[in-house]
Amino acid sequence: MNRREFITNAAAAGLLLPLAGGLGGHAFAASRSRLLPVPLRKGDTVALVSPSSATDERINLQLPREVMEALGFKVKTGAHYGSRYGHLAGTDAERAGDINTAFADPEVRAVIALRGGSGAARLLPLLDYEAIRANPKALLGYSDITALHCAIHAQTGLVTFHGPNGTGSWNRFNADQFRRVFFERELVEYRNLVEAGDELVARRNRTLTITGGRARGELVGGNLAVLSALAGSPYLPDFRGRILFLEDVSEAPYRVDRMLTTLKLMGALDGIAGFIFGECTDCDPGGGYGSLTLDQIFDDHIRPLGVPAYRGAMIGHIRQQFIVPVGGRVEMDADAGSFRLLEPVFQAG
Structure with missing residues (x-):
């Protein structure tokens, strides 16, 4: 299909x-009360996960790590970060498992999607919404990551962030947006x-x-x-x-x-x-x-x-x-x- x-x-x-x-x-x-994520600071650890399509070049696994480090973070990658299953970045269980692990990991303060494409909706029944609700962290990504934004907000009330994926352009404007929203927590x-x-x-x-x-x-x-x-x-x-x-x-x-x-x-x-x-x-x-x-x-x-x-x-x-x-x-x-x-x-x- x-x-x-x-x-x-x-x-x-x-x-x-x-x-x-x-x-x-x-x-x-059913509507849930709004849940705010924990704040981010330079020096925190963020997780890079790949919920959707696989990447076609190894450089696209390396660049997002470098971007996050340039923003001042330590980086963890999901166990199946570079996996492939057909056009997907691993099986549904593998990709959902990486997201669940990232939210449950006490060292991780935010979860960044590597890229969009397709396939994130397949993960929605496999996500641990109770663990996400108990460990509210910022999720950043767009395009196919809309499926995660909708589901997590619908099921937990958590505020998530529609914006550049790890493999996207981190030009001056986008990097400035990130600093204003995440570090300065500006209105x-x-x-x-x-x-x-x-x-x-x-x-x-x-x-x-x-x-x-x-x-x-x-x-x-x-x-x-x-x-x-x-x-x-x-x-x-x-x-x-x-x-x-x-x-x-x-x-x-x-x-x-x-x-x-x-x-x-x-x-x-x-x-x-x-x-x-x-x-x-x-x-x-x-x-x-x-x-x-x-x-x-x-x-x-x-x-x-x-x-x-x-x-x-x-x-x-x-x-x-x-x-x-x-x-x-x-x-x-x-x-x-x-x-x-x-x-x-x-x-x-």
């Missing part, structure tokens, strides 16, 4: 669950870096308001394709009263439309407080009779909700990206195209 067949089947299962609960039911995990304002360059008017990193206004709530979300594939499972957080952020890569607009339709039909968009879309990288329509534009898709699915919404945030498969706390409480301003943390996302100390 390929990725898109899996998403289609999962979405179909998600449509049935609200019906089982009667009209107005919602296919979400960050997430506002796009907009520079005109030699253009009369800036073109890159522009935001576009869908519906104006301000909203407050906890952030939930991540990669749209991965998140929508959790429809009908106990690993999808409740979106009601929250600000939903999404991004994607290499998805034709008709597939973005289909995935948002899935969320709409299962009730996931009902009651959200606000909406932020990052980048949809390489999401151009193909040939043929034409396509809905992304603007039209957001007008159809998001604008009728009547909640503050904007697109273009620096979230997603881009070189410079925000580190976004999943579960962090924020205020968004859809007219300004920004959001800011209202409360700390780490334990005191």
Whole structure:
């Protein structure tokens, strides 16, 4: 079964669950109280794990270690960090075991995903959520790691962090984001870096308001394709009263439309407080009779909700990206195209 067949089947299962609960039911995990991870300092030990696809070059196992050391950490790697099982970085039991071990290890203060790809959703029934709840630590990664963010937040309430994977670009912007969020524990304002360059008017990193206004709530979300594939499972957080952020890569607009339709039909968009879309990288329509534009898709699915919404945030498969706390409480301003943390996302100390 390929990725898109899996998403289609999962979405179909998600449509049935609200019906089982009667009209107005919602296919979400029960909400849990928010749980903050322990703070990080230079000199701490972090674990590098590989929950998704295997790497194709040994250098991609070495570089993330060097990045973490350059940030000031000691590094442990999972026992199956460099393993391969088909396209995956080891069997499901091996990959889940490395995550469970990292959370249970008293020396480890944070867990960093090596890369995305696919396969993280296969691990969700194998994770030790009680151990994760008892040992709250920051988890960092994006793309396929959305499955872990959603499941861990749904099952434990733990705040995790959507941001660069170990093999991603650790350019100056991303490294600065990491220091501000993790070391300085700043109440960050997430506002796009907009520079005109030699253009009369800036073109890159522009935001576009869908519906104006301000909203407050906890952030939930991540990669749209991965998140929508959790429809009908106990690993999808409740979106009601929250600000939903999404991004994607290499998805034709008709597939973005289909995935948002899935969320709409299962009730996931009902009651959200606000909406932020990052980048949809390489999401151009193909040939043929034409396509809905992304603007039209957001007008159809998001604008009728009547909640503050904007697109273009620096979230997603881009070189410079925000580190976004999943579960962090924020205020968004859809007219300004920004959001800011209202409360700390780490334990005191």
